[in-house]
Amino acid sequence: LTLNASADARQMQALRQRLKASPEALGLREVTVNDLVLFAVSRTLTRFPDLNALFLDRGLRRYTPVHLGFAVDTPRGLLVPVIRRADSLSLRALSQTARRLAQAAQDGKAAPDDLSGGTFTVTNLGSLGIESFTPVLNPPQVAILGVGSIQLKPVDVDGEAQFIPHLGLSLTINHQVVDGAPGARFLHAVTQAIASLDLLLAT
Numbered sequence: 001l002t003l004n005a006s007a008d009a010r011q012m013q014a015l016r017q018r019l020k021a022s023p024e025a026l027g028l029r030e031v032t033v034n035d036l037v038l039f040a041v042s043r044t045l046t047r048f049p050d051l052n053a054l055f056l057d058r059g060l061r062r063y064t065p066v067h068l069g070f071a072v073d074t075p076r077g078l079l080v081p082v083i084r085r086a087d088s089l090s091l092r093a094l095s096q097t098a099r100r101l102a103q104a105a106q107d108g109k110a111a112p113d114d115l116s117g118g119t120f121t122v123t124n125l126g127s128l129g130i131e132s133f134t135p136v137l138n139p140p141q142v143a144i145l146g147v148g149s150i151q152l153k154p155v156d157v158d159g160e161a162q163f164i165p166h167l168g169l170s171l172t173i174n175h176q177v178v179d180g181a182p183g184a185r186f187l188h189a190v191t192q193a194i195a196s197l198d199l200l201l202a203t
Helices: 010-018 033-045 093-106 180-195 197-202
Strands: 002-008 053-056 060-064 069-070 073-074 075-077 120-125 142-155 162-174
Touching: 002 053, 002 093, 010 033, 010 162, 010 180, 010 197, 033 069, 033 073, 033 093, 033 120, 033 142, 053 142, 073 093, 120 180, 142 180, 180 197
Parallel strands: 069 120, 120 142
Antiparallel strands: 002 162, 053 060, 073 075, 142 162
């Protein structure tokens, strides 16, 4: 089952611009929009253990740490490196780890351990102009989040329509073990985390 939503992207875009203009010594200039989404997802998943889980022969195995996979397009096809304990990493550490793993995957140098053990996956097609899509589950994981492009969306503000940038999000869940309502609550929480990234970074 795939659920679609969108997140107010204004804070994320503003933060990205501030990071690009930050002092080089802070090591934050290379933080990408995808890194910010990974950060938001890693923090949100800790409150939804049924989605940070694997569906195995003996049933659902829930995880406390978030081992976050992210899809990388490589000359050899799609690979999914895994950021171990992503929920405990700072934004800078998460960004640096993602960049290192993605480069290794693209260079054909990813170790087997780099590509295994994920408990949840994020796949991003936004840079290709895709607004929403149906992400394919990465078994035995029970959920995967697809990230689309940022599009202007009309929003009612004090009785007037304003066009506000929104990030498209598509969550696919294994409906054998995850019901639609818990999936919807998680997706809503992710949209709120992205819309309030400054608060998330302060926690």
